[in-house]
Amino acid sequence: MKVLFVANEVAPFAKVGGLADVAGSLPPALAELGVDVSVVMPLHQQVPTDVHGELVLDALEVKAPHETRRASVLEASLGDAGVPVYLIRYGPYFDRPKVYGPGGGDYPDSAQRYAFFARAALALIPALGLDADVIHCHDWPTGLLPAFERLSPHGRPTVYTIHNLGYQGHFELEVAPRIGIDPASKAMRLVACDGCINYMAAGIRSATVLSTVSERYAQEVQTPDFGEGLDGLLRSRAADLYGIINGIDYEQWNPATDPALPDHFAPGAMSGKQVCKAALQREMGLPVDPDVPLVSAVTRLVWQKGLDVLAQVLPRAAKLPIQFVLLGTGEPAVEDSYRLLGRRHPEAMAINIRYDEGLARRIYAGSDIFVMPSRYEPCGLGQMISMAYGTVPVVHATGGLADTVVEASTEPTGFVFHGLAAADLLFALERAVLAFRDRPRWETLVARCMAQDFSWGESARKYADLYETALARHGCRA
Ligand code: ADP
Numbered sequence: 001m002k003v004l005f006v007a008n009e010v011a012p013f014a015k016v017g018g019l020a021d022v023a024g025s026l027p028p029a030l031a032e033l034g035v036d037v038s039v040v041m042p043l044h045q046q047v048p049t050d051v052h053g054e055l056v057l058d059a060l061e062v063k064a065p066h067e068t069r070r071a072s073v074l075e076a077s078l079g080d081a082g083v084p085v086y087l088i089r090y091g092p093y094f095d096r097p098k099v100y101g102p103g104g105g106d107y108p109d110s111a112q113r114y115a116f117f118a119r120a121a122l123a124l125i126p127a128l129g130l131d132a133d134v135i136h137c138h139d140w141p142t143g144l145l146p147a148f149e150r151l152s153p154h155g156r157p158t159v160y161t162i163h164n165l166g167y168q169g170h171f172e173l174e175v176a177p178r179i180g181i182d183p184a185s186k187a188m189r190l191v192a193c194d195g196c197i198n199y200m201a202a203g204i205r206s207a208t209v210l211s212t213v214s215e216r217y218a219q220e221v222q223t224p225d226f227g228e229g230l231d232g233l234l235r236s237r238a239a240d241l242y243g244i245i246n247g248i249d250y251e252q253w254n255p256a257t258d259p260a261l262p263d264h265f266a267p268g269a270m271s272g273k274q275v276c277k278a279a280l281q282r283e284m285g286l287p288v289d290p291d292v293p294l295v296s297a298v299t300r301l302v303w304q305k306g307l308d309v310l311a312q313v314l315p316r317a318a319k320l321p322i323q324f325v326l327l328g329t330g331e332p333a334v335e336d337s338y339r340l341l342g343r344r345h346p347e348a349m350a351i352n353i354r355y356d357e358g359l360a361r362r363i364y365a366g367s368d369i370f371v372m373p374s375r376y377e378p379c380g381l382g383q384m385i386s387m388a389y390g391t392v393p394v395v396h397a398t399g400g401l402a403d404t405v406v407e408a409s410t411e412p413t414g415f416v417f418h419g420l421a422a423a424d425l426l427f428a429l430e431r432a433v434l435a436f437r438d439r440p441r442w443e444t445l446v447a448r449c450m451a452q453d454f455s456w457g458e459s460a461r462k463y464a465d466l467y468e469t470a471l472a473r474h475g476c477r478a
Contacts, residue, residue, distance in 0.1 A: 001467055003030065004132035005039045006121045008114075008141035009099060010085060013076070014046040016099050017300055018246070018381045019139060019163045022213070025249035026463065028079030029456035033464050038130055040121045042094040042113075043074060043087040051076050052087065060088070060127055062120045064180030071120055073128075086128070088120045104302060104330050111171040114199065115179035118145040132156060134467045140169035143203030144179075147190040150206040157474035159466055160207030162200070164378050165221050165228045166304055169199030194229065204233055208470040211242045211463075213379035214400035218243030226376055240473070242466060245403055246379040247456030248388065253364075255389045260361035265390065267450045270443075273365065273390055280366030283359075284350035286323050293436040294323045295429065296367035296391070298360045298382055301330030301338070301353075306373035306396060311337050312422045313429065318348040320433045325367065327352045327359055364389040369432050373417075373425050377401045387413065387449035392435075392442075394428050396420055404454065407431075413449050 009016050011024035027037045043052070053076030060071045071090040078085050088094070093113040101107040122145065125132055136159045137145050149155035173183070175197055181187045193201035204210060212218045220226035222235045234241060251257075255273070256266040262279040265272030274290055281288045295317070299305050307328075314324055326338055326349070335353050342351030352359060364370070370386035372395045379400030383393040393414040395401040405414040415435075417428040436442050 002036045002133045004135045006142045007138040010041045014044040027083045029460035031081035039085045043089040066180045111175045114141040139163045140199040143199030146206035147202040157208040157470040160203040162212045171197040209240045214245045214403045215243035217378045217399040244462045247459045260358040276366040293368045295369040296325040296363045299328045301328040301334040313426045324349045367391045384454040390446045
């Protein structure tokens with residue numbers, strides 16, 4: 001089985017959020033199962049030059065009905081298995097300071113950028129003789145690709161994974177000629193939705209099979225509350241829609257070996273976690289005190305993440321007492337509200353408005369409690385990473401958070417609240433703080449969190465099965 005994996009972000013090359021973690025760790029897990037997988041992504045300015053790899057093609061012709069552009073292609077690799085990663089180099093579209101656009105928005109020509117990327121990924125297949133049996137696309141930047149394949153007489157089966165329905169790639173209808181789509185064509189019927197061009201809708205309508213990144217989210221997106229206007233379309237494809245929970249790569253996320261940490265720890269040898277906590281308190285300018293529970297969040301600062309509710313609760317939670325550390329960037333209003341909290345409570349809250357991989361790791365390791373009050377959460381990686389680092393999650397019962405954290409159980413792994421009212425979140429934090437004060441109970445909880453296995457094995461097998469399903473259904477659909 002040969003699979004071409006098409007994604008806009010792939011860690012460690014370029015990362016904005018969890019999509020990059022998935023695109024960087026699922027392909028090596030698939031390779032271990034014997035899937036012949038290659039990855040293609042744009043060469044964003046963020047890709048460090050020392051991992052650009054080698055030039056394998058200096059003129060990839062990317063043809064659209066209205067124009068032909070020439071890109072070049074570099075080949076790097078991913079993981080011990082050496083999964084090939086093809087980086088499409090096209091400066092006018094991808095040599096830019098942000099992957100998506102300034103201030104969390106899109107660049108004005110994003111429609112053209114990602115129409116080009118979809119066509120470039122398809123042009124790469126014959127140019128390098130990749131011979132893909134199945135193409136696996138991820139999120140709206142790749143949504144046109146399944147549409148192009150669906151309309152092509154020799155189109156291949158496609159799998160389209162929705163990582164976050166909140167970002168759809170909406171553009172005005174007038175953009176059609178600029179992305180090489182004739183407004184009177186069949187292609188237009190695949191890409192137009194509610195008076196707009198919608199790349200996510202194009203992917204959902206056109207792909208052979210669909211998936212989302214947790215079972216709960218696969219159900220949720222079919223309801224008006226979570227469907228972001230596409231629930232009807234998703235219900236119409238319910239028979240082809242699967243939920244497969246994301247995994248994490250425990251070689252990348254391991255407190256026993258993580259080079260970013262001041263000390264290391266593992267189940268049964270936890271003294272290093274106290275060293276990490278004290279070092280984090282010092283680094284954050286907070287009082288160094290092992291007995292105050294340190295609560296943290298590492299997150300994009302966007303509406304989805306429910307941080308406005310957390311901001312309401314924190315001044316009261318600080319009196320429990322707790323310390324709070326935030327690392328994140330995103331919407332300016334959310335950033336400002338947290339800067340203000342930090343200024344008002346300097347003795348209890350440390351606010352870090354930036355993207356910083358090393359600090360993220362020191363926070364996962366040095367905290368006691370990790371909070372995710374997301375309004376919706378397709379899968380969420382933060383709760384899994386924090387558990388691996390012996391930090392107990394407090395989560396809203398939605399999407400992948402509901403699928404991975406349990407409280408009402410003889411074997412709880414965290415604290416779960418069911419409504420997004422400030423009182424519900426505060427009560428969950430209070431339960432966590434009470435548990436923290438009961439040492440033996442806390443140690444058992446931490447040990448259970450660290451024993452959870454969210455590795456890719458089983459989910460990668462489910463994707464391998466999904467590729468077989470796509471091949472089989474492609475025959476029927478054609
Ligand atoms: P999403 O994909 O919605 O952003 P996830 O929980 O699935 O949320 O994944 C977030 C990933 O991004 C995690 O690996 C998290 O550690 C990382 N991350 C988010 N914000 C930052 C930041 N400011 N600095 C470093 N890493 C971050």
